[in-house]
Every structure is written in C-alpha cells, then in structure tokens.
Amino acid sequence: MKYSKIFQYAYLVFAVLFIYDGISKWNNGTQEAYVSLALGVLAGFVFFFRRKFAKKLENRNNSK
Known part of the structure; x- marks a missing residue:
C-alpha cells in the first residue's frame, strides 16, 4: 500500500x-x-481519482 501512495504523488509531480x-x-x-x-x-x-479510491478502499478495510 505504501508504493501506491508514492505513485499517487508521482502523478501530482x-x-x-x-x-x-x-x-x-x-x-x-x-x-x-x-x-x-x-x-x-x-x-x-x-x-485525485486514485486518492479518492485509496481512501475508499482504506475505509472499507478499517470497517471490517
């Protein structure tokens, strides 16, 4: 999951x-x-799409 955050900010760069x-x-x-x-x-x-999707996925994993 840490790699996806790095690539997420690479899109911003x-x-x-x-x-x-x-x-x-x-x-x-x-x-x-x-x-x-x-x-x-x-x-x-x-x-912004990947950030929203990652937060949605993280919230789903935390609610279980």
Missing part, C-alpha cells in the same frame, strides 16, 4: 511539470502547448 511545460510553450507561441496542458490536467485528475 507530473501534473505540475506538464502544466509548467505547457505554460512555457504557450508563451513561446507554439501549438504543442495544448498537448502539455491536457496531459497536465489528465495527470491531476488521475491523482
């Missing part, structure tokens, strides 16, 4: 990196900014 990359590409005027921003939003969504 990737989200920040992709959003930073997208903003820097946007300022340069390139079209690849949209791809980086979309990947950043997707990684952020996966972080």
Whole structure:
C-alpha cells in the first residue's frame, strides 16, 4: 500500500511539470502547448481519482 501512495504523488509531480511545460510553450507561441496542458490536467485528475479510491478502499478495510 505504501508504493501506491508514492505513485499517487508521482502523478501530482507530473501534473505540475506538464502544466509548467505547457505554460512555457504557450508563451513561446507554439501549438504543442495544448498537448502539455491536457496531459497536465489528465495527470491531476488521475491523482485525485486514485486518492479518492485509496481512501475508499482504506475505509472499507478499517470497517471490517
């Protein structure tokens, strides 16, 4: 279970990196900014989804 928390926060790190990359590409005027921003939003969504699912699983295991 400890490894899943590490990977969970890795998604958050990737989200920040992709959003930073997208903003820097946007300022340069390139079209690849949209791809980086979309990947950043997707990684952020996966972080929050995995965190919610892990808490739900932990609550289920603690209630038994």
